Amino acid sequence: xxxxxxxxxxxxxxxxxxxxxxxxxxxxxxxxxxxxxxxxxxxxxxxxxxxxxxxxxxxxxxxxxxxxxxxxxxxxxxxxxxxxxxxxxxxxxxxxxxxxxxxxxxxxxxxxxxxxxxxxxxxxxxxxxxxxxxxxxxxxxxxxxxxxxxxxxxxxxxxxxxxxxxxxxxxxxxxxxxxxxxxxxxxxxxxxxxxxxxxxxxxxxxxxxxxxxxxxxxxxxxxxxxx
Amino acid sequence: xxxxxxxxxxxxxxxxxxxxxxxxxxxxxxxxxxxxxxxxxxxxxxxxxxxxxxxxxxxxxxxxxxxxxxxxxxxxxxxxxxxxxxxx
Ligand SMILES: [Cu+2]
Numbered sequence: 001x002x003x004x005x006x007x008x009x010x011x012x013x014x015x016x017x018x019x020x021x022x023x024x025x026x027x028x029x030x031x032x033x034x035x036x037x038x039x040x041x042x043x044x045x046x047x048x049x050x051x052x053x054x055x056x057x058x059x060x061x062x063x064x065x066x067x068x069x070x071x072x073x074x075x076x077x078x079x080x081x082x083x084x085x086x087x088x089x090x091x092x093x094x095x096x097x098x099x100x101x102x103x104x105x106x107x108x109x110x111x112x113x114x115x116x117x118x119x120x121x122x123x124x125x126x127x128x129x130x131x132x133x134x135x136x137x138x139x140x141x142x143x144x145x146x147x148x149x150x151x152x153x154x155x156x157x158x159x160x161x162x163x164x165x166x167x168x169x170x171x172x173x174x175x176x177x178x179x180x181x182x183x184x185x186x187x188x189x190x191x192x193x194x195x196x197x198x199x200x201x202x203x204x205x206x207x208x209x210x211x212x213x214x215x216x217x218x219x220x221x222x223x224x225x226x227x
Numbered sequence: 228x229x230x231x232x233x234x235x236x237x238x239x240x241x242x243x244x245x246x247x248x249x250x251x252x253x254x255x256x257x258x259x260x261x262x263x264x265x266x267x268x269x270x271x272x273x274x275x276x277x278x279x280x281x282x283x284x285x286x287x288x289x290x291x292x293x294x295x296x297x298x299x300x301x302x303x304x305x306x307x308x309x310x311x312x313x314x315x
Contacts, residue, residue, distance in 0.1 A: 091246065181258040
């Protein structure tokens with residue numbers, strides 16, 4: 001999860017988020033280059049004593065400063081497109097986690113021999129244990145196995161919500177009447193936090209998302225125990 | 228536990244879980260139609276082949292994995308009342 005004073009993105013726990021982190025760095029390299037160049041040129045131009053009243057055109061210069069930015073834009077666009085299509089990839093194996101947004105809580109369904117379904121409400125501040133995270137803890141966590149594809153299928157029962165897990169690179173609108181699916185591959189065991197990311201009414205800030213990633217063995221035991 | 232045993236156990240566990248395979252008709256993020264089509268196909272299959280025809284159960288497996296529970300409940304009610312919009 002994110003903490004105060006954090007400068008970088010959240011730690012990646014899925015290949016997709018790692019890819020996004022790399023793309024972020026890739027874009028920052030370009031930005032730093034452009035900012036430095038513009039700053040240097042700005043200072044140079046301000047203090048430059050050379051002026052020319054007779055210079056009306058500079059064809060080769062124009063050509064160069066058209067082509068170079070075009071190439072730079074391509075340099076930015078191609079990895080961006082690659083990432084876009086990677087995000088769209090549908091998972092093919094593993095498990096399904098259905099999440100439904102409500103005003104104002106999430107409910108989950110995990111299909112197994114029977115479907116396990118439960119609601120996930122935020123723990124109010126007065127009920128928090130020592131060390132719990134305020135506005136992030138829920139009573140029932142969604143459980144998924146790690147090192148395995150999870151297909152997250154989101155929808156909503158009332159208004160728009162968005163199911164978000166920053167460390168997995170997952171942010172998916174929950175739209176009433178529509179199923180949006182996104183593939184999530186959790187690399188390591190842990191508890192991951194997210195918050196509803198589509199303004200959905202008065203308690204929009206109080207419907208967090210918590211995913212607990214456990215081993216496949218514990219996951220199957222958990223589902224079998226719940227039946 | 229040896230690595231071989233662990234691997235065997237893992238494979239055993241993997242058999243217990245399931246996820247609908249990729250369907251080329253629905254390659255996108257939007258899986259609404261995938262859920263709907265499998266729901267309709269299941270009851271259509273039962274109507275044509277009879278209720279005991281085992282291969283129909285595949286459609287049911289897919290739609291129970293994709294569709295939210297409250298959609299299925301609504302559609303079941305609609306079928307009972309004869310107002311289901313799909314062609315079964
Ligand atoms: Cu919401």
